[in-house]
Amino acid sequence: MLFFANPAAVWALLGLLVPLAIHLWNRRPGRVVPVGALRWLTAGANRRMRRLHLTQWPLLLLRLAVVAVLAAALLGPRWPRPLxxxxxxxxxxxxxxxxxxxxxxxxxxxxxxxxxxxxxxxxxxxxxxxxxxxxxxxxxxxxxxxxxxxxxxxxxxxxxxxxxxxxxxxxxxxxxxxxxxxxxxxxxxxxxxxxxxxxxxxPRPWLQAAARPAADSLWLTIGRGDAAGSSFRRQRLAWPGQLPQQLRAPGLLPHQLRPDGAGFVIQVIDSPAAAVPVARPLRIGLGYDHSRRTDLRYVQAALRAAAPALPAGLRLSTRPAAQAAAFAADSLDWLLWLTDAPLPAELRRQVPRGLQVLHDAPGPGRAAPATVAFDDLSEATTRLLRRGAAPAGTTPRWLDATNQPALSWRRRGRGADFYLLTRFHPQWSTLPDDGQLPALLLTLLDPPTGPARPExxxxxxxxxxxxxxxxxxxxxxxxxPGFRDLRPWFALAAGLLFGLERVLASRRLSRPAA
Known part of the structure; x- marks a missing residue:
């Protein structure tokens, strides 16, 4: 059965009237033959000329066929193929x-x-x-x-x-x-x-983290997963007297504790898996002045809330900026400098040796409301109300919604200087009130370094x-079902008919009129 993809094109068949009208009105004049008594023949000839009648039937049919085939091609004929x-x-x-x-x-x-x-x-x-x-x-x-x-x-x-x-x-x-x-x-x-x-x-239980909170103890954080999720437990072991030393825990593959530079690492025996560093308590110093006492209380509360998430906890010491030189004897990992005063020379010399310093925004700042989506925290955003300027030569670490830096940093040897372009104060940002400050400080001060846990x-x-x-x-x-498109065949047929029509028309024009 023949199908048509565009039935509305049936109106193209009205084009058949065009060659018919041309054929009726495009008549060749007859040849004048002088004979006697022309006055008796003139009236009859005029009557015959006024009658419309069809002549040259083959040529007319060819022209009508060309138009009809083209109109059929516009209908989009299709023939169903075998299923x-x-x-x-x-x-x-x-x-x-x-x-x-x-x-x-x-x-x-x-x-x-x-x-x-x-x-x-x-x-x-x-x-x-x-x-x-x-x-x-x-x-x-x-x-x-x-x-x-x-x-x-x-x-x-x-x-x-x-x-x-x-x-x-x-x-x-x-x-x-x-x-x-x-x-x-x-x-x-x-x-x-x-x-x-x-x-x-x-998966088998895995070693997620290790810590040495005291000289005689080693705490292991062991993870276990199933189809519903993951759970963790902590196990205490005595610190071995000799190193390297093999460690065993229920369900855990045999691991080895060995020195690694200035610290210690634990790794599965005869396995290329990544080693887990043995963490020690994170030592953080807080330097402040009188104008930052409110900021200090928020930071202290956030650090205490984040401490249980650290493998070995933290040791926090707080001193006014005037006494900050005493921090040099504490072997700090981090110093949070909540003051506009310059960093003492003793502490500046410790930055290339591994000290990392977080500075807040100095001066009165400027009002610049913006939203920050921290890349370390999923779906975590905060509002910046006031901000300072980023020091020259620093690299942005966090960007706000206007693509302006909210935290920038600069490496110096094994340490670095971080510049928070706002403050831990409700008038500067919503960090103290939105509950994100503990997790934010945790991801900045102690980023994860162990192997990724299996899913x-x-x-x-x-x-x-x-x-x-x-x-x-x-x-x-x-x-x-499938369909075969017949439009190319209809177009080919129209071309052949048009060529035949031209041949017949040229012969008619070359033949002398009777």
């Missing part, structure tokens, strides 16, 4: 092939393949997966949950599969490990059926179906 079935695609991730669940899934996959489905690897390029390759991957031992997960994110990979196999049913089998589901969830078509498999096993949580299967994009594709195994 063909959409071939399903079965995509399997490498982790599934090496898991204990693959033998249980194999009968279902084989059933889909007998129905015409193609088996492919859920990876770059989606290569076909012959039985020999699947058997080789199945014999390969599954990756340890403690190992780092390759940056193969399933969300963009699934969207790529939907684009690579349009209008084809997709069956996707992957693990539910949350480590593979980074980023935003795309809109996936309903023809993609995704089955999640739980991980074979939870053991699983994705909720309900997130796979929420917000699926509507689709008009046929269901699995259903036949999908």
């Amino acid at each position: 063909r079935r959409a071939r399903p695609q079965v995509l399997v991730s490498p982790e599934v092939l090496g898991s204990a669940a693959w033998p249980l899934l194999r009968p279902r996959v084989d059933s889909l393949r007998r129905g015409g489905a193609a088996l492919r690897l859920f990876g770059p390029g989606f290569p076909p997966l012959p039985d020999s390759t699947a058997a080789r991957l199945q014999r390969r031992p599954a990756a340890s949950p403690d190992s780092a997960v390759a940056a193969d994110w399933f969300w963009p990979r699934a969207a790529e599969a939907a684009d690579s196999f349009p209008d084809q049913p997709l069956y996707l089998f992957t693990t539910a490990s949350l480590a593979h589901f980074s980023g935003s969830r795309p809109a996936l078509p309903a023809r993609l059926r995704w089955q999640l498999l739980p991980p074979d096993a939870a 053991a949580r699983s994705l909720d299967a309900r997130q796979l179906t929420a917000g699926s994009a509507p689709t008009t594709a046929a269901p699995a195994g259903a036949a999908r």
Whole structure:
């Protein structure tokens, strides 16, 4: 059956009136033949000239056919092709092939393949997966949950599969490990059926942090994860008399404590995993003057709130700016300088040796309301009410919504100078009141340095179906029709008819009139 893609173009058939009108009115004048008694023939000739009648029928029909074929081409004629079935695609991730669940899934996959489905690897390029390759991957031992997960994110990979196999049913089998589901969830078509498999096993407990709060003790922070989340516990060990020394804790792989420069590190024995540094109490000094007494109270409260999150706690000492030279004997890690007074020379000499100094904004500042989204804290914003100017030669660390620096810094040897372009005062910012100051100081004064913990949580299967994009594709195994476009053939026919019409017209013009 013939179909038309643009039925409204049927009005183009009115163009058939054009060659008909031209044919009727474009008449050649007859040849004058002098005969006798012309006065008897003139009236009859005029009557015959006034009658409209059709002549040159072949030429007229050709012209009408050219216009009709062109009008039919505008209608978009299509001829249905034989129905063909959409071939399903079965995509399997490498982790599934090496898991204990693959033998249980194999009968279902084989059933889909007998129905015409193609088996492919859920990876770059989606290569076909012959039985020999699947058997080789199945014999390969599954990756340890403690190992780092390759940056193969399933969300963009699934969207790529939907684009690579349009209008084809997709069956996707992957693990539910949350480590593979980074980023935003795309809109996936309903023809993609995704089955999640739980991980074979939870990762082994891992060493998250280590601290030496006293000379005779070692505290280990041990993490444990499962599909629901992660939990941590602390365990105290006696500081060994000789180093290096092997450490053992319940559920934890054997570790070794060894010296590393001026400190100590703990690392899994015979493993390339990153070493965990042994932290000591963070030593922080607070220098202030009388104009910053309100700022001092807020900072002291925030540091006390952040102390339990530090592996070894902190040691806080507070002195007026006039007595700040005594800080030189405390071997500080950080100095928070809450005063406009210059830094004493004894402390300036300690900055290249590793001291880090945080200066607040000097002077009265200027009113410049802005919002800051700290990149170290997720969804954390604060309001700046007044600000100072960034010193020349410093690099911005935090930027506000107007792309102006809120914190800048400059490295000096092993230490650095940080310049907060506001103050810890309610008239300068909302930091004292919005509850973010402890976490903000923690990320600045003690950034994480240990290895990234393994991700053991699983994705909720309900997130796979929420917000699926509507689709008009046929269901699995259903036949999908195809059409052959006939417009090129109609155009070719119109061209041939027009050429034939020109040949006949040229012969008519070259023939003398009777």
